Each structure stands twice: as structure tokens, then as C-alpha cells.
Amino acid sequence: MTDRTEVDKVLAEAAHHANSSVLAASDLAGVGDPYFPVDGSDLFTITHHTLEVDFDLTSGMLRGVARLDIAVSADVPAIALDFGLPTQAVAIDGSTLAPRVVPGKLVLEPDTGLSAGSHQIDITYAGLPGEVEIRGERSWLNTPLGALAAREPHAAAFWFPTNDHPSRKATYDLTITVPRGFVAVAPGRLVEHSHTSRVHRFRWVTAEPVASYLYSLVVDRMRIELDTLDDHGVQWVSAYGDGVNDSAPSARASIETTPTVCAWLVTLLGPYPFDAIGGVVTRMAGPHALETQTHPIYGDHFFRRSLDSYVVAHEMAHHWFGNSVSLSTWNDIWISEGMATYLSWMWSEHNGEGTTDELFSSFYHLRAANPDYWRIPPGDPSPAHLLSTQVYERGAMATHVLRRSIGDDAFISCLRTWCADHRHHHGSLSQFLATAAAVSKADTVAIMQPWLFARRRPDPPPGVLTPADLEPPSLRFIRRTGDPQSPRPAGPSR
Numbered sequence: 001m002t003d004r005t006e007v008d009k010v011l012a013e014a015a016h017h018a019n020s021s022v023l024a025a026s027d028l029a030g031v032g033d034p035y036f037p038v039d040g041s042d043l044f045t046i047t048h049h050t051l052e053v054d055f056d057l058t059s060g061m062l063r064g065v066a067r068l069d070i071a072v073s074a075d076v077p078a079i080a081l082d083f084g085l086p087t088q089a090v091a092i093d094g095s096t097l098a099p100r101v102v103p104g105k106l107v108l109e110p111d112t113g114l115s116a117g118s119h120q121i122d123i124t125y126a127g128l129p130g131e132v133e134i135r136g137e138r139s140w141l142n143t144p145l146g147a148l149a150a151r152e153p154h155a156a157a158f159w160f161p162t163n164d165h166p167s168r169k170a171t172y173d174l175t176i177t178v179p180r181g182f183v184a185v186a187p188g189r190l191v192e193h194s195h196t197s198r199v200h201r202f203r204w205v206t207a208e209p210v211a212s213y214l215y216s217l218v219v220d221r222m223r224i225e226l227d228t229l230d231d232h233g234v235q236w237v238s239a240y241g242d243g244v245n246d247s248a249p250s251a252r253a254s255i256e257t258t259p260t261v262c263a264w265l266v267t268l269l270g271p272y273p274f275d276a277i278g279g280v281v282t283r284m285a286g287p288h289a290l291e292t293q294t295h296p297i298y299g300d301h302f303f304r305r306s307l308d309s310y311v312v313a314h315e316m317a318h319h320w321f322g323n324s325v326s327l328s329t330w331n332d333i334w335i336s337e338g339m340a341t342y343l344s345w346m347w348s349e350h351n352g353e354g355t356t357d358e359l360f361s362s363f364y365h366l367r368a369a370n371p372d373y374w375r376i377p378p379g380d381p382s383p384a385h386l387l388s389t390q391v392y393e394r395g396a397m398a399t400h401v402l403r404r405s406i407g408d409d410a411f412i413s414c415l416r417t418w419c420a421d422h423r424h425h426h427g428s429l430s431q432f433l434a435t436a437a438a439v440s441k442a443d444t445v446a447i448m449q450p451w452l453f454a455r456r457r458p459d460p461p462p463g464v465l466t467p468a469d470l471e472p473p474s475l476r477f478i479r480r481t482g483d484p485q486s487p488r489p490a491g492p493s494r
């Protein structure tokens, strides 16, 4: 346990050690993402994070020791990590240095610079992640029963130092200590867990690289269940927070559809890319979920009425689109969200609960009278509308037009080729359309232009159903997933 006096002491000590200074433009030279230009850095790559973290729920204090294995591509005078907590000690290759702290960045500037090649950075830190604000965002949530760091597009730098961009993925080995009675779940396999009279300790290891925004953490009073899923040794991890009592049966029934949903996705997209799978359900106020790698995090809101395998299909589809194949830049969000939404439509069709033609036509007509809706293009929605309804719905509509234009065989071939060629890497929207063109011999850029980039409602495509054809009873998917006239709130959702 840590009292407030000690919290203040640690923060004061950290401020003393950190050499805060004037902001330099070069400190904020990120990877050059069109939407979030300050994010990350293209001067170096973190290959592996080793994190040892202790989180005290009473005070909200998080103490950590991070060892980052990095690769620097060319000699540089300095590098900047994305990080918002105060540091107490920093060393590169064993030599200590005083970092410069600028908002959301930790600038490391050794006297002799950094040479091209491999280096090791050690950082000791402590602070209150719930009070960290980076460029106007707060992403660490202290909840009534625990804490949650799960937000798209930014959550990592609120609790560990990293290179915070999906094009800069790395592996992780996290050991986290929480008070006894609490469970901490992070991506990957749970390889060790132990306890003393005071604390529980969990060690989570990822064999495959993870985009930093998908390296989520849930600390909660939870029941955690482990199993081995199949002959390949994939580890099953499911966890249900104590706060989800009312919806626990339907939450469990929904999460337990994951292997079935995944087996169906494998038939479409190719092998499952990871060595762990499952889901975490925790109490949340709204309908939020995130495709946290290997164990998506679901708010219990999804399961309050009944079983919902569509949110499971969406989050697991991300394990190919968004997780294994990450975004090269955030403006290409359609490849992740449009595709995951469309695959949940295909899951509806597979289950006889509304065909993709019916779903496409329903949304196309439902949004007809709303010109503002069509002003946000899913192929370039803007940072403010990154997770807007249009990215999901219009994104899925665009995907349906692509499928109907090039045919089922070419469409599935495109998806499988994309997932194989970019496995555990990243890709851009233009590369995706090039893949679709290569397998179909069609002008996919021309086909997709109005559906991805137009700021008006595209003309109806061939085969669109009329409103008279669309009997509401056939659209169980829409009724299950909510009123499509009421857009979901932006945030860490789906």
C-alpha cells in the first residue's frame, strides 16, 4: 500500500531527476503519420519490451522498470520515446543519462549520440497514470473495481515507454504485481502466476509483435480461466469481472463462441496468427470493446440483453485486419474497421441472420436522407472522425461493393493474399487496393473511389435491394446490434 505522502515524494523526486527543458521541434518529429504526426519515431524500432510493473489500486501509483531492446537504423544525436509518466533513472547500454521531458515524450540525448545498431534502454519510473494527459487525451481509467488502459488510438504511453505507432510493432514480456484478490490481464500467453499474502503476480509474454495501442491492460477483481484450445497448443484465456454479474451467463456464452467464430474466420482468411486467444469482459458504462491482441476486451454492455457473437466476430476479425496486419498510417483505418465490420456482416449471412446484400441495402437506404452522414468518407475520415459510425458502416458498404464488383473468388483470394503477404507487419490502403487489383484484374481504385473517398452518397450499385425488398424480420443482425439510426459514441469502441 502507498499513501499520498509517498506519492508526492516520488513525483517530486522524478521531477528533480528529469531535466525538463524547452521544447525542440526535433523532439516531436514522429513517424509522420498524416493524422497523428507526433506519434512514434522512425529513427529507431523497439524490438522487445521487458516490463516489470507494480500497480497499487489504493493510491493509483504505478511503478515500473522497462528494458527496451532497440534497433537504430542510422547514427542519430537523440531519440524520443512516447511516454507520459515521470522517470527516476534512465540508462542506455548501461550508461546513465538525464532525459529531457517534453509533453508526451522522453528525449534521450547521449553525449556521443546513438550509433546505428542495437542498443538497450533501461528506464525506472513511477507516477499516477490516471492523471497523465498527453496532447489532450487521458487514456488510463481508474475504475470502481480496478483500472483499464485500452483505448484506440492511444493508451500505451500512459503506462510504459514505447514507440507509439502501429507501424512500429514489438514483442512484450510483462510481469505485473497487483494487490491480492485482483487479476491483471495483458496480451499474449500467461506463462507464470503466483501470489504472496499481499500480492498477485502475473507474467504475460507475446511471441508475436503487437501494435502499441493493442497492448491493453485490465486490472479488476476477475475470475480468470485458462485452457489449451487445440492440438497446436493455443492458450485459451477468458476472464469475467465481478462487476458483470447481471450479464454473466450471456457474457460467458458469447465469449465461448470465440473458437467457433475463429474457425470460420480461418476458412476465409488463413491460419490464426497468434498463440493465445480468448476474451475479457469487464463492467463498462457504454458499448465499448477493443481488439486487444489475443484477448479482446468487451464491455458487459454488449451482453446485457442476450448472447452477442457479432461483437466477437468483429473483434476476432481484427486479429487478421488490424492486429497481424497493422495499419501503416491511421488515415487508412478503413482496412481495419471497415473490414472487421464487413466480416461480422458475413458472419450474419453465415448464420442465416440477414445477408450481406440485405445489410448493405438497409444501411444504404437508412442513411439516404442524411447528407451529413455521407460527408465523412471512410477512406479518409479525419482524426476527429477516426472511429465514427461512417468508418464502420460506410467502410463495410465499401467492402461489399468491392466484393460484388470483383466476385467472391477474387475477393476471398484478396483477403487471404493480404493476410499472408503482410502477416505480423503492416500495410496501406493503396497496397490493399493493389492486391485486390492483382487478383481480380479490375480497376479497384476506380471502383472504390466513390465508396471510400466521396463526400456524397454514391449512386446505387447494381443489385441493391429496394426498401420494399427489405423486410425487417430478415434483419436480425441489425436488431441485435442496436438501432442503426443511433450512432455509437466515439471512443474505445470496437
Ligand SMILES: [Zn+2]
Residues within 6 Å of the ligand: 291, 314, 318, 336, 337, 340, 493, 494
Ligand atoms: Zn473494430
